Amino acid sequence: MKSPRLQLSTLSLSIALALTAMTGMPVAAIAAPADTAGSAKAALPAGLQFVRTVEGIDEYQLSSNGMRVLLVPDASKPTTTVNITYRVGSRHESYGETGMAHLLEHLMFKGSKAHPRLWEEMSQRGVQFNGTTWLDRTNYYETFAAKPETLAWALSMEADRMVNSRISGDDLKTEFSVVRNEMEKNENSGMSVLIQRVMASAHQWHNYGKSTIGARTDVENVSIPHLQAFWRKYYQPDNATLIVAGAFDPKQALQIIVSQFGKIPKPKRVIETTYTLDPAQDGEREVTVRRVGDSQAVVALYHTVPAAHPDYAATEALALILGDTPNGRLHKALVESKKATDVFPWAANLEEPGFLLLGANLRTEQNVQEAKKILLDTIEGFSKSPVTEAELARAKAKLDSDIAQVFNDPEKFSVSLSENIATGDWRLFFLFRDRVKALKLEDVQRVATTWLKSSNSTVGSFIPTDKPERAPAPAKVAVDEQIKQFKPGTAMAQAENFDASSENIDKRTQTGALSNGLKYALLPKTTRGNTVVLSMLLNFGDEKNLKNKSGINELVGAMLGRGTEKLNHQQFTEELDKLKAKLNINGGPSSVSINLETVRDNLPRVLELVKDALRQPAFSEAEYTQLVNSQLAQLEESRKEPQAIAVDAAKKALNTWPEGDPRYHRSIDEQIAQLKAIKLSDLKTFWQGYYGANQANQGQLSVVGEFDAASVKTLLESAFGNWKAPQNFSRLAKPYSVTKPEEKQLITPDKANAFFYANMQVPVGVKHPDYPALVLGNYLLGGSANSRILNRIRQKDGVSYGGGSGFNASPIDETGSFAVYAIYAPQNRAKLETGISEEIARVLKEGFLPAELEDGKKSFIQQAQLDRSQDNYLAMTLASNLYYGRNMQFQADLEKKIQALTAAQVKDAMNRHLGYEKLVRVFAGDFK
Incomplete structure (x- = not known):
């Protein structure tokens, strides 16, 4: 007993569906027809309101509970049909509830308080009956010889089973095999299964993709109290429309309807409107x-x-x-x-x-x-x-x-109206x-x-397929039984309670240099699991000899981890996995960074692999082709991504270097063109001419974690002590240049999310007196989870999942940069821009509150201490300190300066250097 639409007879389907598939518009969108009742509607039973007449159909509503009633009189056939439609179908079922509407359709025929043997009563009266469940509705109908007493019985029965049905576990046990048989019948139909699978694949989120009959596991494990709660929620007069069609006395029918249904109270619960819709499908x-x-x-x-x-x-x-x-x-x-x-x-x-x-x-x-x-x-x-x-x-x-x-x-019409009731x-x-x-x-x-x-x-x-091959059906596991098989292993080595203060780090760190001048910083300490991390920086070339070599060293760095003269890519990766090691090598225009993590006992072998990767790379033609194709795919995709496009455009606007200079910003399109032009031989030539270390500032290396310092020094000397670069290194200076503010809007078709990115240069380096104030000011404005910008665009305005600002300054050059960014929906562009610009302006005009400033100081210093407790971060910091000729006392001094700042000092520094109108601002998205 379910919708004939699920019985997919391929020859009769179009006819059967066409007979019931009648559509239109929601109630609010339909004007009242011209032929509203002017006939005798005055003498209505108490508690009944006349609504309208449309083409011979009278609509009423019960005042007490909101149930709607349609009378469709037609004396041409000596039969009467009673059809009641509930606006509940499989669309309204939640997780674990699939099949409930259909189960209730069956159980509603098992009997109610006044009609405990319903099937027998129907049979005795010669009633033809059925019930159907579909996606938006469930309906029950009876057709019988036009007799007043049978009509009275049918209306009384429908009123009683609306609220007094016997939804019991015993009835479910007896009916379950029937439901399962119906389920299995549909499973036997290849066409039914195919259509269901297609509907499921077509609907990513919407319940139209779920079968009305439900998931077998939901049906087999349904909870009677849960099923009863579902029934009480939806099977109520305010969610139902009753139709009486055919040969009958309208006056008598209305009196019975009021007496039987009018006494049912309107429930206090509210049925929530469903709102889940699938997005536009984006591909076959x-x-x-x-x-x-x-x-x-x-x-x-x-x-x-x-x-x-x-x-x-x-x-x-x-x-x-x-x-x-x-x-x-x-x-x-x-x-x-x-x-x-x-x-x-x-x-x-x-x-x-x-x-x-x-x-x-x-x-x-x-x-x-x-x-x-x-x-x-x-x-x-x-x-x-x-x-x-x-x-x-x-x-x-x-x-x-x-x-x-x-x-x-009349019979077909009254049942067909269930579809239109369900659709609005x-x-x-x-x-x-x-x-x-x-x-x-x-x-x-x-x-x-x-x-x-x-x-x-x-x-x-x-x-x-005669013998389909299938994987086993998914099944749950008894966790208690499985956990009995667990036997705890040896406890992992625990780390020391390490003091992450700058003073202690300097005290514990050993510094020195290898024979070729490569500087090292070693910080041995006990760690959880005996882990150890290494960070290494190699610098090479100068402004002249790096000209027109952009992109080459990035590819060299990527190729260094793709095999050596001794091990191909697969073997090299497998060896790292065996050693519980993670290795990342990244090349830049004039440097390469190496970061690795492993455990104490495996460090010697991992260092040997790193040495081979740097000093004996394979430069395989096949690996290079794979690398280029991969990077081309990423770059080509980024040409359509709002974030990549916005950042690229802003950086391009700030570029002051000529094409070919290693500091020149290459656009995405330029990177693609260069990637296609660079040959593997170019990489080999670059590696041979630049890699190595023979100056004090040409290489820096740090190791942090569980290791023996003396042994590691020996290993490092053996691996890199005699490695010299053919080319000397001279730092690429990046002096300050004035930003020319502008605003760009870039269209990224078919992208649901947009990106805002703004940037500017500021004449402030790390040594500048305003540096501490700008660091703290940026942290409060947009650099923390409790920043002004994030609170505005996310918590208050609700237009962005994430956004903020960033400030970076050169430790050597007197220059820095300030950036603002956010993701947002394209239609919220104006609101996002207003929020960000207003928050920047408010800070510049009013500054920060004293309590806000003090909380920000505490948060910033705690965050810095947390960063220093992370060995990977600490190793990279120690390596960069070697390059800049400083130690952790620099961080300690910065924190003292930040602690001493006043709100007025922060405000003044920000006003001297920052401003929304000073930025290059880029909005990228689909702004149609």
């Missing part, structure tokens, strides 16, 4: 089902509009233009050409965005791939073969005929009829080319 999806069967099948589903949408009538017309037999395009393309045995259409009339599904059945010897191509080419071919007047006329005539056949049969309003039946009559050729053509496109399709194929 494909499903293959392999099961035992005798025939093949292929179907294609395209997302379309809700039934109330004005374009739904055109969707129904397209279903016939494509899938009708024998006049449809698919019949002619597939059946008449003997590529398939039959075709069918299904335009889903649903309350929320629906779909158009078209399919074909094939014999075993017919070619599925060939049929699929023809199916898709035909469906998606309206741009080349537009809809014709003849096709539209046939479709309109067919739809008009189907509507008339339904309307002329029963009057949608008539609105759909009128929209079909008004359809124009351009409407249908527009709908076809809008929705019937490959990126909006989900295609499924059913392949009969």
Whole structure:
């Protein structure tokens, strides 16, 4: 007992669905018809309100509980139909609840308080009855000989089982095998399974992708209290519409309805409106089902509009233009050409965005791939073969005929109205009829080319297989039983309670130099798991000899970890894995950084691998091709990403160096062009000419963690002590240049997120008196989780998931940079810009509050201490300190200066150097 739509007979599907698929618009969008009641509606029973009359159908509402009533009198047939529709279907089921609406459909026939043996009572009265469950609704109906006493019984029964049904565990036990049998019947149908799998793949989040009958595990494990709670929530008069159609006395029917249903109180609960929708589909999806069967099948589903949408009538017309037999395009393309045995259409009339599904059945010897191509080419071919007047006329005539056949049969009409009630309003039946009559050729053509496109399709194929090969069904595991098998191992070595103060770090650090001048800093300490980390910097070249070599050293650095003369890439990686080592080598225009992590006992062998990577790299042609292709793919993709585009544009605007200079900013397109032009031989030449260390500032190395300092010194001397670079090193100076403020808007089509990036140079280096104030000011403005910018754009305005600001200064040159950034939805651009600009202006005008300043100082210093407690960060800091000729006392001094700052000093420094209007501002996104 479920919707006939799930019994997918391929020959009768289009007819069966067309008879019930009537659509229109929501209640609020439909004007009251002209023929509202002027007849005798004055003498209504107390508690009943007349609402309207539409084409012979009277609508009422119970005052006490909100239940709606439709009377459809027709004395032409001596039968009466009672149909009650509840606005609940599988769409309303939550996690673990799938199949509940359908289970309740069955259990509602097991009996209620006043009708404990319901089936017997129906049989005794010669009542034909059924119930159906679908995505948006559930309905129950009875058709019987037109007798007043039977009508009174049917209305009394429906009122009683609405609130007094016996939803019990005992009944579920007896009915469960029936439900399971129904489930298995559908599972036996290859077409039913295929359509369900396609619907599931087409809907990423929406419940239209879930089978009405539910997941087997949910149905088998359903909780009766949970099921009863679901029933009490939805099976209530305010969520129901009662229809009485056929031969009956309207006055008598209304009196019975008021007496039976009017006494049911309106529940206090509120049914939440569903709001989950899938995003626009962004590419073809494909499903293959392999099961035992005798025939093949292929179907294609395209997302379309809700039934109330004005374009739904055109969707129904397209279903016939494509899938009708024998006049449809698919019949002619597939059946008449003997590529398939039959075709069918299904335009889903649903309350929320629906779909158009078209399919074909094939014999075993017919070619599925060939049929699929023809199916898709035909469906998606309206741009080349537009809809014709003849096709539209046939479709309109067919739809008009189907509507008339339904309307002329009270039983069919009353049951069919369940679909329109579910999609928003029963009057949608008539609105759909009128929209079909008004359809124009351009409407249908527009709908076809809008929705019937490959990126909006989900295609499924059913392949009969005598012996399907399947993985085992997913199953849960009894964790308690599994954990009994666990035997604890030896406890991991614990770390010392290390004092991460700058003073202690300097005290514990050993510094020196290898024979070739490479400086080292060693900080041995006990660590958890005996871990040890190494950070190494190699610097090379100068402004002249690095000219026109941009991009080469980046590739050299990437190639150094892809194998050596002794080990190929795979062997090199496997060796690192065995040694529990992580190695990263990254090249820049005039330097290369090496960072590794391993454990104490494996450090000698890992250092040997690092030595081989740096001094004996393989430079494999195959590996280089893979590397270039990978980087090209990343760069080409970044050309469409708002963040990459915004940052690239801002940095390009700040560039003051000529092309070819190693400091010149290469755009994404320039990087792609250079990557395509650089040869492997260029990398080898660069490596041979620059790599090594023979000056005090040409190489720095630090080791932090669990190791023996004396042994490590010996290892380092052996690996790198005699390694000398052919070219000397001279630092590339980067003096301050004035930023020319400007604003750019860059369009990134089809990107749901946008990115804002702004940047400027400031004449402040680390040695500048304003440096501490700008560090703290930036931290409070946008550099912390509690910053002004983040609080504004996320907590207050709610327009950004993340954003902030950054300030960096050169330890040598008298220059620095200030940047602001944020992600946001394109439509929120104005609000985001207002928020960021106002917060910067407010800081410059008002400064920070004293309490805010003190909290920021504490937070900044705590964050710095936390950073120093991380061995990877500490190792990189020690290595860079060697290059800049300083130790950790620099950090201690900075923190003392920050502690001494006043709010006025921070404000003054920020006003001297910063300003929103001084920035190069880039907005990248799809701002359509």
